[in-house]
Amino acid sequence: MREPVEVRRQRILAAIEARGAARVSDLAAELQVSAVTVRRDVEELAREGRLRRGHGVVRSALAAQELPAATPPEGDTVAVVVPERHSYLYEALHGARAVLEAAGRRIALHIAPQVAGAERPLVERALADGAAGLLLAPRWRTRADEEGDYAWLAALGVPAVLMERRPRPGSALHAMDSVCTDxxxxxxxxxxxxxxxxxxxxxxxxxxxxxxxxxxxxxxxxxxxxxxxxxxxxxxxxxxxxxxxxxxxxxxxxxxxxxxxxxxxxxxxxxxxxxxxxxxxxxxxxxxxxxxxxxxxxxxxxxxxxxxxxxxxxxxPKGDVGRAAAELLLQRLAAPRGAAGPVRRVELLPALSVRGSTRARSGAAASAG
Structure with a gap:
């Protein structure tokens, strides 16, 4: 069954953002399509500014982006941790990126592989590298995975905001900022x-x-x-x-x-x-x-x-979730220690886009709603 073009391109983006760079030939083999097809997809994604391409090699737009002439001062880095192969959360990531870059913050992107507990070593590495704050979207495949992360996340010691994740009431993570869709x-x-x-x-x-x-x-x-x-x-x-x-x-x-x-x-x-x-x-x-x-x-x-x-x-509102999470994190980072105010749980409403796959039931009197 032929895969939709946009789905294939999302998979290409996920692969590049997980590795930083990849060869066109390797992507073609992984996606089981021709190199010509991958090159066509890469050209379109590069035109949109979603990745960078070189001679036979494709690079992440985030990783390939040139740093400013002056390196940001120590402590200005925000680490962003998202799961690999998750196009939904990558849209939130791009929303957060726009806000953080406008504020002069350097982004350190960490892609968590699809195994339980993958986020913790990435967060520890980011903190060891001097990250001032964190935006997190743990995969949490099971409730046990989720609950297993609560204790160490609650003890991070730096401002952190969860994206599209809502801590369970009464848990050790209940008092953590989060931005989530309703x-x-x-x-x-x-x-x-x-x-x-x-x-x-x-x-x-x-x-x-x-x-x-x-x-x-x-x-x-x-x-x-x-x-x-x-x-x-x-x-x-x-x-x-x-x-x-x-x-x-x-x-x-x-x-x-x-x-x-x-x-x-x-x-x-x-x-x-x-x-x-x-x-x-x-x-x-x-x-x-x-x-x-x-x-x-x-x-x-x-x-x-x-x-x-x-x-x-x-x-x-995927992009808005990322933007709201980044704005909340920036507020935390700007506040004097101990004076950041109450924990915030931001909830954004989704919308319905009506297209051609729904219609009034034949023979039924549908209401105007």
Missing amino acids: HGYGAHLAVEHLVGLGHRRIVFATRDDSPTARTLRSAFAAIAEAHPLVEAWAWTLSAPEAGRDGPYTAGETAELPALLREVGATAAVLHGDVDALMLVQQLADDGVRVPHDCSVVAYDDVVAGLGTTPLTAVAP
């Missing part, structure tokens, strides 16, 4: 949009391997269970590799087209975009037309609008 409101937007179009049976498919995914799963279940107009609903993993916390029931790992038939659903909400785009293709192979037979809403809106059928999607 994903519960995002779930509400998706459900109300579909119910307003007359859909009464809905399938929800999310990942289950990040705090965002777990929040969405819980929010969709609570909203659907309490909604007076939702007659039936079911939840399943959006992809076989999307969960780590199992065990799951057979229904919670069911193939989406089969689950839609079982529930009699006329709509589906998926986290995230790629899984939603692939569902549309699977449904087309089964003779199910989107949106005529089934409406589909994606959650993330990174590449949702690029499908053959552009997907209606909930769009978290």
Whole structure:
């Protein structure tokens, strides 16, 4: 199945930002496409200023950026720690970058590999190198991973802000600044949009391997269970590799087209975009037309609008999360020690982008909502 162009380019960016630089031939082998295709993608990404290219080599725009004539004074560095291969959080990173660079702060980017506990050694290295503050987005695939990081994060000793991560109430990390999307409101937007179009049976498919995914799963279940107009609903993993916390029931790992038939659903909400785009293709192979037979809403809106059928999607304010986190960190760094004020939890609302993958249910009188 051919991968969408923007998804492939996001994978190229993730690979470059994780390594700093890579050869075109190595990227082509990794992505299982031709070198010509990679060169074309690289040229477009370089034109957009998202990476730098040389003779056969591609470099990160962040790593390749020239330093100012004068090296920033000691203590002006902000370390940013994000997971590898996470295009959603890379958008937050670019939002933070704009704010920090405008303030004259040097950025030290650290990419955490996909293993439990990968962030701690990166943070320790950043602090040893003299980082004055931290912006953090730990992967936290499981709740155990999350809780295992609480104690050492609470004892950092420098200003730090979590991006798209919300410490659990009463935990050792409860008193840490954070900037997060209100994903519960995002779930509400998706459900109300579909119910307003007359859909009464809905399938929800999310990942289950990040705090965002777990929040969405819980929010969709609570909203659907309490909604007076939702007659039936079911939840399943959006992809076989999307969960780590199992065990799951057979229904919670069911193939989406089969689950839609079982529930009699006329709509589906998926986290995230790629899984939603692939569902549309699977449904087309089964003779199910989107949106005529089934409406589909994606959650993330990174590449949702690029499908053959552009997907209606909930769009978290990814860049704004990074910008708000960086602004909050700068306030902490500028305040006298011990006078930074109360802990802040900033919550930003997502928006719904309505496109061609949803429509009023055939034969139903949809409300104006």
